[in-house]
Amino acid sequence: MAATTTTVEHTPRPERTAASYRLLMCRPQYFDVTYRINPWMNPDKPTDAGAALLQWEQLRRLYLSLGHRVEVIEPLRGLPDMVFAANGATVVDGKVLGARFRHRERTAEGPAYLDWFAEHGFADVLWPEHINEGEGDYLRVGRRLLAGTGFRTDARSHAEAQEFFGLPVTGLTLVDPNFYHLDTALAVLSPDEVMYYPAAFSPGSQAVLREMFPDAILASPQDAAVFGLNAFCDGLNVLLPQAATALAEQLRQRGFNPIGVSLGELLKAGGSVKCCTLALS
Template identity: 35%
Template sequence: MSTVITSVNQLNFKLSELESMPAPEKVLLVKPTYFSVEYVINPHMEGNIGDVDKLAAQNEWEHLRAAYEELGLYVHVIEGQRGYPDMVFCANQSLPNITKDGKKEVIMSVMNSDQRKGEVPTIQKVYEDSSYEIVHLDGNRFSSFEGMGDAIWHFKKRLLWGGYGYRSSKEVYDVISETFNTPVIALELIDERFYHLDTCLCILDSDTALIYPKAFTDEGLELIHTLFTNVIEASKYEAEKLFACNATCPDGKNVFIQQGCVDVNHKLKESGFKVHEFSTYQFLKSGGSVFCMKMLLW
């Protein structure tokens, strides 16, 4: 089903009617060897140039790597590249997919910032080595699309949630929907501090989402509340300062989240999730946390 939906009155399906998808069993991580804040391309970077403790960042990353291994995921690690300090945020350079018959394909990103465009070929090599069919967007037609920073799969369902307004264009979702034969719920982002969808929406399982509501329009919120039976809301402090919504829940049960999100963590536990807290303070200086720092693959 190829369609892009921007309002509830355009919905012509129920979640139960959509094709099921397997949960990814592999996670890609990029070593933070060259991670630092060297420029400002989002509000969170301001005042943090040269302020990264690289040893602390390495330790934070290692704890996350170990947690994915303990969860039973196959962890594929690649080296970062000199000159690309944000490459550790490997959710941004691509959008992978698996079809009903097991075919793997990936749409490569068109990075919004010149500083990050060179990251894409290195990530593409991972897909080439893993037998993915590579799809490139027309760079003359689309100036920006930042992968799973803005396009997030519904848990175990053939449905994409697509953010637009800062790092990805709305029009790109027509092509993505057609390429993957997948409906897309397009959500406009309206707060520059939440410049990617993964900073304000975390899909926990097929029924539950964690959101920062003020990052969305009324139409977007209506769509979220229509398709999720349980919507957990993060406070401004925990969403903006601790990136609470940049958590990840690879298996629909275990939530990896920045430490200190007291209110959100309480709500997660009340909803039956197991919470695992991690320090990502060094990466917060660059505007990313747990979700940004990985790519789940099939």
């Protein structure tokens, strides 16, 4: 009897291509940690605004070298967290949902960012009724928004965003205070791919993520702890904290080009790559 040969078919790895993005950033000119609104912040720990500015500038230059267009909003004195531009709004198809911050220390950032949008030709702008902290808790994946809640963004804002943008919104509940925004626990890689840290989410939200993204990259506790998921992907290049080495290797195996970035000074305030980056288009 002739021997039979079993052929194992492998799903071909998709060809990755980089898209060009228009991004908004804010220089950490007044960066400091003078209050505590998340577990990463310690006002007794010294900060170095000069080092923060240098690290931020390296990130900006990296975006430019990859072909992205970077615009810069002027920072305001007294708003040390304004550097985290991702929290300033959510932009989808040219429509801008403003941010309404939970903590009084950051409330002035919302109007400041909306003023910038008004001055730069964005006509369809909504000042929100409910608390939401911009792209910190709203991440677009394909033609859907993933929406975080649990610590900052009010779950009622999810319906507000769905009505405004006309896109379905999937709510996800965060349960670990170290991962207080969705963009600290999950990163979008493509219209149907994400990477995330399961333990940051409630059991129900973990089940939703498994259903939606069965082949997602799962971050280890070690990589999550260095903010490895606070990353930006342009379809090919994934900018993420350089300490997230195991996560970078998983990305490489999936055909992405991980690029390690050092933003240790800004991490003292609970922010990294994605926190500094608001996608305009």
